[in-house]
Amino acid sequence: MGFPSVVFLDEPYAGVDVISRNNMRETMNELKESTNTSIVLTSHNMAECELSCDRIGIMVKGQMTCIGTLQHLKTKFGKGITIQFVVPLGSEVNPADLNKAVSAAISGAKQLDAENRLEYFLDQRPAWSALFGRVSALQKEFQFEHVIVTDTNLEELFLGFAKKAREDAELEIKD
Numbered sequence: 001m002g003f004p005s006v007v008f009l010d011e012p013y014a015g016v017d018v019i020s021r022n023n024m025r026e027t028m029n030e031l032k033e034s035t036n037t038s039i040v041l042t043s044h045n046m047a048e049c050e051l052s053c054d055r056i057g058i059m060v061k062g063q064m065t066c067i068g069t070l071q072h073l074k075t076k077f078g079k080g081i082t083i084q085f086v087v088p089l090g091s092e093v094n095p096a097d098l099n100k101a102v103s104a105a106i107s108g109a110k111q112l113d114a115e116n117r118l119e120y121f122l123d124q125r126p127a128w129s130a131l132f133g134r135v136s137a138l139q140k141e142f143q144f145e146h147v148i149v150t151d152t153n154l155e156e157l158f159l160g161f162a163k164k165a166r167e168d169a170e171l172e173i174k175d
Contacts (some may be wrong), residue, residue: 078152
């Protein structure tokens with residue numbers, strides 16, 4: 001008796017504690033690496049899919065909308081990069097000065113939020129090395145508690161597809 005060529009798992013992480021979830025992920029990786037078994041899993045837990053899957057398919061209304069590696073999906077369908085500059089409370093960083101410096105250093109940055117956390121969105125995807133070089137230069141000029149740079153995540157991709165499907169359905173109703 002051998003290993004099956006395909007194993008289907010429906011919501012394997014639902015209701016499972018963190019330690020068991022990590023053990024399951026390790027076991028699946030060992031199975032995948034040591035055999036020719038493919039593992040197909042369905043899940044609403046996007047973070048777990050990002051950690052567990054080599055290829056990801058997104059279904060909307062029962063139809064496969066896209067399939068590929070996480071990086072491929074982010075590159076093809078992602079909406080951009082978010083940068084958060086968190087300044088310490090009571091800091092003397094002037095938000096207007098920081099905004100001006102960010103706009104000069106990172107072209108296309110759009111300010112989303114202000115207070116002690118200044119958040120910017122980039123719809124263009126500069127090279128990571130260039131972006132981090134510019135962020136590093138800003139860190140030398142301004143005092144930050146920390147800086148967070150995030151790419152589009154799987155949940156944002158899924159929500160984008162779901163939103164488009166909803167908009168398409170609304171257009172059909174109007175027609």
